[in-house]
Amino acid sequence: MDASLWVAKTGLDAQQTRMNVISNNLANVNTTGFKRDRAVFEDLLYQNIKQPGGQTTNNSQSPTGFMLGTGVKINATEKLHMQGNMVNSQAPLDVAITGDGYFQIQMPDGTTSYSRDGNFKISSTGQMVTSQGFPLIPAITIPNNAASLTIGRDGTVSAELVAGGGAQNIGQIQIARFVNPSGLKPIGNNLYDSSQASGQAQILQPGLNGAGTLNQGSLEASNVNVVEEMVNMIETQRAYEINSKAVSAVDGMLKYLNQNM
Known part of the structure; x- marks a missing residue:
């Protein structure tokens, strides 16, 4: 007993x-x-x-x-x-991924982490960063004279310049896919690290080869x-x-x- x-x-x-x-x-x-x-x-x-x-x-x-x-x-x-619900925030720097994939985030030690949190901000140097100040990879720098920002479903980022300066292509957002997303290691701050279980990241353009598409002005809620x-x-x-x-x-x-x- x-x-x-x-x-x-x-x-x-x-x-x-x-x-x-x-x-x-x-x-x-x-x-x-x-x-x-x-x-x-x-x-x-x-x-x-x-x-x-x-x-x-x-x-x-x-x-x-x-x-x-x-x-x-x-x-x-x-x-x-699984995909969380889409929340319409109408903020131009808010980006949600519809489908598979993760944003690439550069950490202070130079390594790359991954996130589904598309609540981006602008740093003092004009870069798109997370709410913790970590830069997006590839780096997107918004000009000082940008009147508006457009992020396409395929990740193309363009800015409309003030005083009729026209549209300017300022970068391309790429997302990472993993063979086994469940193998990603959560590290807090809405970030994940890759591991041997998750496999190597496949860097893709949104909408191609199984990668999800981007929705500007939306955020993905918790699932x-x-x-x-x-x-x-x-x-x-x-x-x-x-x-x-x-x-x-x-x-x-x-x-x-x-x-x-």
Whole structure:
């Protein structure tokens, strides 16, 4: 029965971890470009008391075995990269990706990170940057005399100059695709790093070879479904309660043995 206590404890730990995942999803329900997480469960090693197919007599075998499980654990948390809803912001520097792909962001150490958050700003030097000030790759510099900015669905960026200066092509936004987006490593600030699991980034022009297209004046909302997360929360709470009751039941059985043996 001591083993039962430890098995139930693994259930409590796993459900607590799943609740942490759900809480993080709900906390980021309004985070631009956020992708919800899902906890992946895995059973632990088994105690092999009797091997399946073992000889019961000279001419017969056991059709089943006798194996006792030792509990459960969270094996992984998986990002679900489904498309979030489009929010019309009408801001000229807001850009949303419809379909597959990620913006390339240059980090302070010179490495490249990736994001679905297209809430861009203008730096003091005229560059398009994230809300943390990290530049977009390839660099887009907006002229001081730009009256308006147009970002095409294919990533072409052009500026209409003041005083009838005409339109000027100032750059091309490219996006990155990955063979396994779930293998991207979230690092906070709405950013991801590539990993061996995600594969190397494929740099593409929006709208070509499976890459998504760009929508100016829109932002991609979080793909968290509040109703679904609330259902998952209730399910997790009930699973936690039943594991807690298993601990209480084993404790009562041990107490009975101590008092009556």
